[in-house]
Amino acid sequence: MTIQTRRERERAERERLIVTAARELAEAEGWDAVTTRRLADEIEYSQPVLYSHFKGKGAIMAAVAVQGCEELAEELRAARTAAGSSREALAAVGRAYTAFARRRPALYDVIFTLAVDLPFATPEAPAALQDAFGELLQAVRPIAAEGEDMGALTETYWAGLHGLVTLMRSGRLPEEAHDRRLALLISHFVPQGTG
Amino acid sequence: MTIQTRRERERAERERLIVTAARELAEAEGWDAVTTRRLADEIEYSQPVLYSHFKGKGAIMAAVAVQGCEELAEELRAARTAAGSSREALAAVGRAYTAFARRRPALYDVIFTLAVDLPFATPEAPAALQDAFGELLQAVRPIAAEGEDMGALTETYWAGLHGLVTLMRSGRLPEEAHDRRLALLISHFVPQGTG
DNA sequence: TCTTGTCCCTAGCGCTGCTAGAAACGGAGA
DNA sequence: TCTCCGTTTCTAGCAGCGCTAGGGACAAGA
Missing domain, CATH: 1.10.357.10 (Tetracycline Repressor, domain 2)
Structure with missing residues (x-):
């Protein structure tokens, strides 16, 4: 139970991290610079992690x-x-x-x-x-x-x-x-x- | 002399062909469908030919x-x-x-x-x-x-x-x-x- | 016929968004 | 403590992008 909730909390936190990273990268260097590889680097996870949170790059942009x-x-x-x-x-x-x-x-x-x-x-x-x-x-x-x-x-x-x-x-x-x-x-x- | 002018004429014609193909492809399927490979196919030449006429895809779009x-x-x-x-x-x-x-x-x-x-x-x-x-x-x-x-x-x-x-x-x-x-x-x- | 110069194509670079399959990890039961 | 299992995460790769280097084919002139 608590383990489950902790995991969900961490997942939600990481999702916020992704959105924040995308936003900051876009504001700093424009959306052209926001690639999935770059974003993955920024959050210190691999690319596929992004897709476990969002359907694709477009969904991340929509969140921003x-x-x-x-x-x-x-x-x-x-x-x-x-x-x-x-x-x-x-x-x-x-x-x-x-x-x-x-x-x-x-x-x-x-x-x-x-x-x-x-x-x-x-x-x-x-x-x-x-x-x-x-x-x-x-x-x-x-x-x-x-x-x-x-x-x-x-x-x-x-x-x-x-x-x-x-x-x-x-x-x-x-x-x-x-x-x-x-x-x-x-x-x-x-x-x-x-x- | 005449050979030279014929070549220039043919080059100009091909340039028009490129612009027309780009325009028609864009109007038919949108600009996302206008790739340099697709465009090369359309005009029945290879990709590099495009770059002998235009600096890049952007220049072709500008012509359109x-x-x-x-x-x-x-x-x-x-x-x-x-x-x-x-x-x-x-x-x-x-x-x-x-x-x-x-x-x-x-x-x-x-x-x-x-x-x-x-x-x-x-x-x-x-x-x-x-x-x-x-x-x-x-x-x-x-x-x-x-x-x-x-x-x-x-x-x-x-x-x-x-x-x-x-x-x-x-x-x-x-x-x-x-x-x-x-x-x-x-x-x-x-x-x-x-x- | 041979040389020269132009033209054009094949092949490939580094990048993109996205994903399949393997590896590693953490929790539960023996 | 050790083993097993399910989840999580990563490595590696696909197909496509814009663009270009280098070599081969071809036509014109000697």
């Missing part, structure tokens, strides 16, 4: 994505609740979102860009993903016009932020004008005369 | 990207010039952009998502890229407010379109609400009372 998304959701919430007005809340959430993407590019990539087998846009989506989207939704709600589709509006705002981030990070948009673009996006989403 | 971008620019221009009002032009360009992305996902990926070594956002960028951006710019110009940064505004609109497309194509946004989201994006970029 969920973890990262929790942090994103927290940061969005902090930005939103600290804002004075609903207009400011929308802006603050937008800034927090893009700031997260720029500060933690590897996390952003694995959550929003790379192909990981996670369910999105369905009730089965991980709670962290739904939480993050919920933060956007709450920031968008007050500035929505009468009878406007809340979900679609939030998705559109999200798409704007995501587009800014990905085009900039891939070098397709110059970095220096980011703040101006973000301000434009926000101002176009806030109806005139809303505070 | 430029070709695809020319088509995108044409479609954007057609949509823009066919529109009646400036408001309609903006909407038409937006629809044409997202329609292109959905109809030719492999081309869209290689132009705007995958990492290819092409210069962006600089004067050295391929003409096709600048043309496509120019179409967006011309569609955005009439609806810009007095003294607004045209370039940044266009980039922001572009980012909105790009975000919609990428999030949808990766399964992060549901397909069915695309038209509604696109309409929202457009309506938020058009100042009230502009025709």
Whole structure:
């Protein structure tokens, strides 16, 4: 019994170790550097151990994505609740979102860009993903016009932020004008005369 | 002399053959299926021949990207010039952009998502890229407010379109609400009372 | 016919994600 | 204490990737 629980505890610990190692390696050197061999070295086990915890590399990345998304959701919430007005809340959430993407590019990539087998846009989506989207939704709600589709509006705002981030990070948009673009996006989403 | 020119002609032809094969294979089975071995099979030459024409796989993809971008620019221009009002032009360009992305996902990926070594956002960028951006710019110009940064505004609109497309194509946004989201994006970029 | 220079293919390098089969280890019963 | 058994973990290897070195075939000119 206790032996069994100890083993389970150790297994769970090692699983966390794998996810942490993957995340740190990705944040330090990018996802290209995260190979199963490298990861195995990092945790001081052999490759097949990884596969006794996860179905494959994609599942490890998915675990990192969920973890990262929790942090994103927290940061969005902090930005939103600290804002004075609903207009400011929308802006603050937008800034927090893009700031997260720029500060933690590897996390952003694995959550929003790379192909990981996670369910999105369905009730089965991980709670962290739904939480993050919920933060956007709450920031968008007050500035929505009468009878406007809340979900679609939030998705559109999200798409704007995501587009800014990905085009900039891939070098397709110059970095220096980011703040101006973000301000434009926000101002176009806030109806005139809303505070 | 004539022998020389014949050889050059044949080489140029084979180069086109490579780009076409890469493009068709990507459009048929996605970029994951485009391997140098597969491509060599397709053109009925051995792998090293590819490298006598292009520096590497990335350069082949870049060639496809430029070709695809020319088509995108044409479609954007057609949509823009066919529109009646400036408001309609903006909407038409937006629809044409997202329609292109959905109809030719492999081309869209290689132009705007995958990492290819092409210069962006600089004067050295391929003409096709600048043309496509120019179409967006011309569609955005009439609806810009007095003294607004045209370039940044266009980039922001572009980012909105790009975000919609990428999030949808990766399964992060549901397909069915695309038209509604696109309409929202457009309506938020058009100042009230502009025709 | 022989030489020269170009062209192209075979074979292979080091890497990837992933896995089969053997080895080593830890706990239980004699 | 020794042996057995089940689990855990490792070594070794597969098929595939992008890319390239080196040699062989082939065509043009002497």
